[in-house]
Amino acid sequence: MDRSVFVIDDDEAVRNSLLTLLRSQGIKARGFVSGADFFRRLPQGDVACVITDIRMPDMDGAEVVRRLAEREGTPWPVIVITGHADVPMAVSMMRAGVVDFIEKPFDPTRLLESVQGCMALLIDRRSREDARAEALKHLAELTPRERQVFDGLVQGLSNKEIALQLELSPRTVEIFRAKVMAKMHADSLAALVRTGLTAGLSD
Amino acid sequence: MLNARNFPIERAVRPLWLDYGIALAAFGVSLLARLLLEGLGAFYYLPMVPAVMLTAIVTGRRGSTLLTVALAIVANVLQVNRVDVIDTTANALLFFVVCWMVAGMCWRLRDAQQRARDLSRRLARRNQMLDAILDSAPVVTIDRLGRIRFLTRPARAILGVAEGAAVGDPLSAYVEGFVAPKAGDLGDQETIWTGRRGDRPYPLRIQTGLMPDDLDGHHATLFLTDLTQAQAADDRARELHTQLNRVWRLNSLGEMAASLAHELNQPLSAAANYLHAAQSDVEKAGLAGQSAGRTMGLAKAQLLRAGAIIRRMRELLAHESRSMGIERVTAMIADMQGMLGMIERNAGVAIEYRIDDQTDSVRAERIQFQQAMLNLIRNAVEALDGREDRRVRVTGAAVGPDLYRLTVEDSGGGIETGKLDTIFRPLMTTKSAGMGLGLSVTRTIVESHGGTLAVGQSEMGGAAFSFTLAREPELEEA
Numbered sequence: 001m002d003r004s005v006f007v008i009d010d011d012e013a014v015r016n017s018l019l020t021l022l023r024s025q026g027i028k029a030r031g032f033v034s035g036a037d038f039f040r041r042l043p044q045g046d047v048a049c050v051i052t053d054i055r056m057p058d059m060d061g062a063e064v065v066r067r068l069a070e071r072e073g074t075p076w077p078v079i080v081i082t083g084h085a086d087v088p089m090a091v092s093m094m095r096a097g098v099v100d101f102i103e104k105p106f107d108p109t110r111l112l113e114s115v116q117g118c119m120a121l122l123i124d125r126r127s128r129e130d131a132r133a134e135a136l137k138h139l140a141e142l143t144p145r146e147r148q149v150f151d152g153l154v155q156g157l158s159n160k161e162i163a164l165q166l167e168l169s170p171r172t173v174e175i176f177r178a179k180v181m182a183k184m185h186a187d188s189l190a191a192l193v194r195t196g197l198t199a200g201l202s203d
Numbered sequence: 204m205l206n207a208r209n210f211p212i213e214r215a216v217r218p219l220w221l222d223y224g225i226a227l228a229a230f231g232v233s234l235l236a237r238l239l240l241e242g243l244g245a246f247y248y249l250p251m252v253p254a255v256m257l258t259a260i261v262t263g264r265r266g267s268t269l270l271t272v273a274l275a276i277v278a279n280v281l282q283v284n285r286v287d288v289i290d291t292t293a294n295a296l297l298f299f300v301v302c303w304m305v306a307g308m309c310w311r312l313r314d315a316q317q318r319a320r321d322l323s324r325r326l327a328r329r330n331q332m333l334d335a336i337l338d339s340a341p342v343v344t345i346d347r348l349g350r351i352r353f354l355t356r357p358a359r360a361i362l363g364v365a366e367g368a369a370v371g372d373p374l375s376a377y378v379e380g381f382v383a384p385k386a387g388d389l390g391d392q393e394t395i396w397t398g399r400r401g402d403r404p405y406p407l408r409i410q411t412g413l414m415p416d417d418l419d420g421h422h423a424t425l426f427l428t429d430l431t432q433a434q435a436a437d438d439r440a441r442e443l444h445t446q447l448n449r450v451w452r453l454n455s456l457g458e459m460a461a462s463l464a465h466e467l468n469q470p471l472s473a474a475a476n477y478l479h480a481a482q483s484d485v486e487k488a489g490l491a492g493q494s495a496g497r498t499m500g501l502a503k504a505q506l507l508r509a510g511a512i513i514r515r516m517r518e519l520l521a522h523e524s525r526s527m528g529i530e531r532v533t534a535m536i537a538d539m540q541g542m543l544g545m546i547e548r549n550a551g552v553a554i555e556y557r558i559d560d561q562t563d564s565v566r567a568e569r570i571q572f573q574q575a576m577l578n579l580i581r582n583a584v585e586a587l588d589g590r591e592d593r594r595v596r597v598t599g600a601a602v603g604p605d606l607y608r609l610t611v612e613d614s615g616g617g618i619e620t621g622k623l624d625t626i627f628r629p630l631m632t633t634k635s636a637g638m639g640l641g642l643s644v645t646r647t648i649v650e651s652h653g654g655t656l657a658v659g660q661s662e663m664g665g666a667a668f669s670f671t672l673a674r675e676p677e678l679e680e681a
Binding site: 011013014016017018020021023024025055060081083084086088089103104105106107108109111112 | 461464465466468469470471472473474475476477478479480481483484503506507509510514647650651653655
């Protein structure tokens with residue numbers, strides 16, 4: 001999986017120095033001169049964490065954060081850097097789902113830590129996303145009857161209760177259960193329930 | 204023009220019978236006198252002449268005069284025994300001719316008297332009117348040497364002199380350095396002098412008109428205007444200007460600091476980033492790199508220290524000036540009217556205001572708001588330099604329940620698209636005079652109010668700057 005950091009800042013020196021800094025740490029980074037530029041050249045399929053300035057012509061940082069939140073797929077973590085921070089702005093940014101709010105000039109170490117945090121978050125979000133996708137894929141392979149048995153199991157019902165509900169014999173339920181476990185790649189009942197949760201069935 | 208003809212005289216008309224009565228009475232009296240004189244000698248027509256004269260003068264009528272003459276002839280013909288018809292006729296004709304000539308003179312005399320009487324009455328009325336006019340106008344007349352010859356009641360009030368006083372005094376005793384206009388000067392001049400009432404000086408405007416040919420020693424008429432009040436209003440506006448400027452200068456210092464802080468933070472950030480990257484690189488190069496890396500770490504720490512100093516200064520200034528309150532946009536703009544009026548007059552620009560005054564309660568810091576508005580309006584006015592179409596419009600209206608938008612637009616040349624990015628940069632200016640901090644400061648103010656300063660194209664042709672403030676609807680309900 002290709003992970004990079006996208007830097008949006010209209011100040012050339014700041015933008016280039018950030019790219020140099022990130023690349024010196026072995027992180028892939030791309031720069032954009034404005035929010036508009038960023039959305040125009042938004043790389044499809046990439047997964048990234050975004051660093052954006054607040055005060056920019058055309059589209060300001062707040063707008064970038066808002067537009068990013070509307071994007072489909074895994075939400076990209078955003079770090080906001082600004083040269084004129086105040087408390088209300090920081091509060092509104094954090095409320096908008098920004099991961100970190102850093103005031104210029106900042107200690108590069110502080111920023112790198114924040115970027116590492118974002119990357120971890122991204123990996124976490126991504127793996128959860130993958131697990132969910134996989135669970136949904138397996139789930140789709142179940143026959144309607146198997147699905148009914150699966151739903152009963154995830155709800156915590158016993159074989160007997162499921163048999164009663166579906167008007168089947170406990171023996172038949174036993175057979176369906178084995179098929180479900182195999183199709184869902186679950187080696188235990190606990191693993192099966194966890195898969196159900198990952199797929200978002202209990203929400 | 205005031206003319207005697209403008210004052211018609213209505214005269215009582217004597218009835219016709221009275222005139223003929225007078226003729227009869229005059230004839231009767233003369234006849235009686237003639238009869239009484241009979242014993243002394245023969246008086247033929249002579250005693251009747253006064254009766255004709257009297258009738259002609261008193262009645263002025265040809266008919267009544269003719270009646271008197273006719274009666275006199277009849278009386279004479281009956282009373283006096285003449286030699287023959289020729290003698291009688293000759294005498295009667297002679298009498299008639301003489302009487303008619305005398306009567307003609309009498310009538311002319313009577314007319315002349317009448318005209319003289321009318322004229323003097325008309326003149327009297329015209330004088331009354333002039334007096335009434337003069338009584339309401341502060342007018343002074345002076346002679347060739349600048350001595351007061353005449354002054355009206357309002358003029359006495361302005362000069363601060365009692366009734367009857369001041370006539371004969373030189374006007375320069377009341378007006379500092381006053382010099383009487385010379386005969387050769389152009390008429391109708393207007394000059395502002397310093398008057399003195401007691402010890403108090405006051406601005407005095409004098410409009411001068413020269414009298415033709417120094418009428419009765421009146422050399423010139425002066426129309427006085429006390430400018431104290433007009434000047435007081437002007438002074439107040441100027442004082443307000445000075446006061447606000449002082450506050451604004453202090454405020455600008457804060458805004459400038461904020462602006463500069465932001466601008467300095469950019470290169471400081473970049474430098475720190477570059478140093479950190481370099482540090483990572485050299486540290487990979489072994490022991491020698493370690494030492495260089497440490498040094499770079501120290502340099503980086505100093506950059507961050509500079510950033511901390513700037514931040515502390517900004518916070519300090521920010522705390523002193525910031526005190527947001529609930530304000531009404533209309534009231535804050537009305538407060539600036541004196542100054543805006545001055546800008547309008549000086550630049551010859553008409554500023555149009557379209558401020559919605561129903562929904563204009565906002566959260567703002569009054570002075571800062573006014574400074575931001577003034578900066579924008581001043582910019583707009585300056586953008587009109589050397590243009591035909593000179594209009595500036597200030598619009599204020601609520602946009603949704605939470606925001607109130609203010610827009611300042613002009614009919615100037617607008618801003619080139621390529622320059623849109625740079626206009627907000629401090630020390631970046633298109634004007635020959637000016638620090639280029641105006642827009643940068645305005646933006647800092649707007650942002651400290653939680654808004655964004657946007658620039659676009661106005662339908663009036665020039666630039667349109669707009670920003671939003673947070674509305675405070677609670678105040679309207681209270």
